[in-house]
Amino acid sequence: MYTLLNTMDINGPVIAQSDGTLLLEIANPFAEEARAKISAFSELISSPDYMHTYRISPLSLWNAASAGISYEDIGLTLNKFSKYPVPQSLLDFIRHTIDRADSVVLLPTAREDTLCLKIKPPLSKREILSYRSLKKYLMLSYQELEEKEDILYLNMLHRGTVKQALIDLDYPVSDKVPLKQGDRLDISLQENLQGEKRFSLRAYQKDAVKAFTGDDTPGTGYGTIVMPCGSGKTIVGIAVMAHYKTHTLILTPNIAAAHQWIDEILEKTNISPNMIGEYTGEKKTIKPVTVATYNILTWRPDPDVDFYPHFDLFIKHNWGLIIYDEVHLLPAPVFKITAELQAKRRCGLTATLVREDGKEHHLFALVGPKRYDIPWKQVEEKGWIASALCYEIRIPLPDNDRMEYITADRRKKFKIASTNSLKNKIAEILVKRHRGLPALIIGQYVEQLEKLAKELSIPIITGKTPNKKREEIYNQFKEGKIKTLIVSKVANFSIDLPDAAVAIQISGSFGSRQEEAQRLGRILRPKEHNAYFYSIITRDTVEEEFGLNRQRFLTEQGYKYNIEVWTEEEIEQNG
Incomplete structure (x- = not known):
């Protein structure tokens, strides 16, 4: 039983509505403080001069839950900054959605090839097994592993497929299975560049790297980083590479972008040219750091046959990190690869998580939750764009x-x-x-x-x-x-x-x-x-x-x- 007391003690700038929209009065002296708080669990919809509109959605709440924000945190924020009492129906929706975000936890077992789903209310094992899209991948027991009331088992190979199917049913999976390390790579950032140029991470870039890597425990090392165009997403990706020091596969939208990644890595790290491979329509070399394009991965000799010969790039090498540049562009066939790569660290970089096909929740399931997001105008005010x-x-x-x-x-x-x-x-x-x-x-x-x-x-x-x-x-x-x-x-x-x-x-x-x-x-x-x-x-x-x-x-x-x-x-x- 959850109970939140109404703690309104200020003339709040927020009007919370039962459909999940939040109206923020910009002229209110508490507007900026409120914006910083509500942005953690809602999405900005529009921002005219005097009244900005945010919306609380299942995806925004799943991202909040992944960042450790609880129902109580959200309720207290809304009650503190709301001009009027928060509708009970909205609080019930938030509670229900946050509860669902914690209903399924993916955990390791004593067998390397087997994982288990730990199920918590309001979800039940019986409900999961009633879905055809899931039942064929799940088992009550797995050889010497025993049947338990709140556990279902699955083969490691189906890790991403099950996560994708569950999020389609509005049950995001909390993945606590340790990620594989991959082959080691001695990569570090260089402060002194050619000539008199010096390089160091900006404060928000450091924050983005820290938000992604966390404390390096299970449940970290995967997700998306959202930053404005021109604010240095490539630099953040390279800093993540330097943190993990592992062989890395970087996927980009086109050859020009691939070449830019290679140039940036050569300029800002200790990596030499013979350590970087290009896997595109022009070259196909695999090195400890390999930069590929989405186009080459989704190429197939016969358009009518679902066969992609270059998919084996993912299994030819013991990658420890995969970076998806412009992750919102991830082509549909690559979702399948991403589903099969759940044991790898995965970093998505983008200026916007908007997908015109509405598949943002699949990015959440297969690449990971939003780990960091900084408003464009905030970066502009600091002079960085x-x-x-x-x-x-x-x-x-x-x-x-x-x-x-x-x-x-x-x-x-x-x-x-x-x-x-x-x-x-x-x-x-x-x-x-x-x-x-x-x-x-x-x-x-x-x-x-x-x-x-x-x-x-x-x-x-x-x-x-x-x-x-x-x-x-x-x-x-x-x-x-x-x-x-x-x-x-x-x-x-x-x-x-x-x-x-x-x-x-x-x-x-x-x-x-x-x-x-x-x-x-x-x-x-x-x-x-x-x-x-x-x-x-x-x-x-x-x-x-x-x-x-x-x-x-x-x-x-x-x-x-x-x-x-x-x-x-x-x-x-x-x-």
């Missing part, structure tokens, strides 16, 4: 395209609006507005980008650009030889262009919040001036609707979009 000014420029659809738009299906409508010919003129105007600042023009549709590149005589990188040519152009941009660069969605992720100060988004992938965040991230490296992020939207079309959804993640982080409405006449005059 650039201050960004966000603009949405709304333009009309030309009359000669309107009839085609009206008669098109929804997908074609989106393309017509996204490739609005007036956008090229806007892009040219914005490049002139910020003449002298390194600028990226980013888009979804290659033909649109190629036309713009030809009109403005600007270099372009798309999926068709050979990797060697891509890196040549990236380097020219970094060195200032190219001031403006056009890039397709291949540059959304893990591309290090530290001097980019302006991003002009002329089209995007429908309502992808993660893409919006990643594109802003291209210009957030620290610099002496502001960064500028423009999103060009066709008014009174489906693109306007998708644009609002795209912006949601950034507005949750505290960014504000300044709206500019341009008429066709104004565009012609300024062009």
Whole structure:
């Protein structure tokens, strides 16, 4: 029986509602203190000027429970900061969800190949065995291991599969099975870099590493670290490698990202080039530190056959740590590998846990809970990422395209609006507005980008650009030889262009919040001036609707979009 006394003794800034939403009054003098507390067990939904909205969800509560936050802790926080009494139905939901988070514990047994599930109320062994998705993997007894009232047994190989099935049933597993060490690697961070450069971890980077590694006891060494683009997620990953000193496999979204990881490791650690392998479409070498791409792992010779020849990379070597760069992009086939790698330490790195397929809970089960999260604006206030000014420029659809738009299906409508010919003129105007600042023009549709590149005589990188040519152009941009660069969605992720100060988004992938965040991230490296992020939207079309959804993640982080409405006449005059 749980009982929480109402401890309201201040004019609280929080209004707790029975549907799990929390309204935070920003003008209240206790708002910042309350924000720090409620962020540990709720998710920010929106952040307009005066009232921010958070939501308590099962996933946010599971993450809180993994961090050692109890029902009593949450209840006391809500009662302390709530303006009005907290609805009992909300407290009951929190209690019930936290209880479920502690209902299943995975433990080792006397047999190396066997694990056990210890089951606690409100869950029962009978309930678990009633689910077909679980029953075939579980046993009442296992050879010489005895049957017990609250125990079920499973083969070590099914560890991830069972965890994934249980979380689909809203029962996250607390995994207390010790992780394997892997082969040892003598890796350490170097403070003195080439020339006069010095390097040390920032305070929040140290906090992220500590939150992930914990006290190195069972139940630690796996999970996700959430940090803004440009704040040094790669550095944190390398610091985790230096902590565990073990052979490491690093998975990245593309070859450019793989090369950046290799460069960073060589610069900031004592590891020599002959200790690092690249496993991509271009090279396939396995070394104590191996950097691979998701694409090579999910390649299959026959699209109709579920066979991935490169999956054996995971078992060819005794890895002690696997790092998932941009873990929110984890392709569906890699979930299977991740399920089979539960004995390894697993570190996911991302700027946002948002997945457009809604599989965040699978990341929780197979990679691990969120161990660390720092708000974008907090990092910006410390000067570690650039201050960004966000603009949405709304333009009309030309009359000669309107009839085609009206008669098109929804997908074609989106393309017509996204490739609005007036956008090229806007892009040219914005490049002139910020003449002298390194600028990226980013888009979804290659033909649109190629036309713009030809009109403005600007270099372009798309999926068709050979990797060697891509890196040549990236380097020219970094060195200032190219001031403006056009890039397709291949540059959304893990591309290090530290001097980019302006991003002009002329089209995007429908309502992808993660893409919006990643594109802003291209210009957030620290610099002496502001960064500028423009999103060009066709008014009174489906693109306007998708644009609002795209912006949601950034507005949750505290960014504000300044709206500019341009008429066709104004565009012609300024062009």
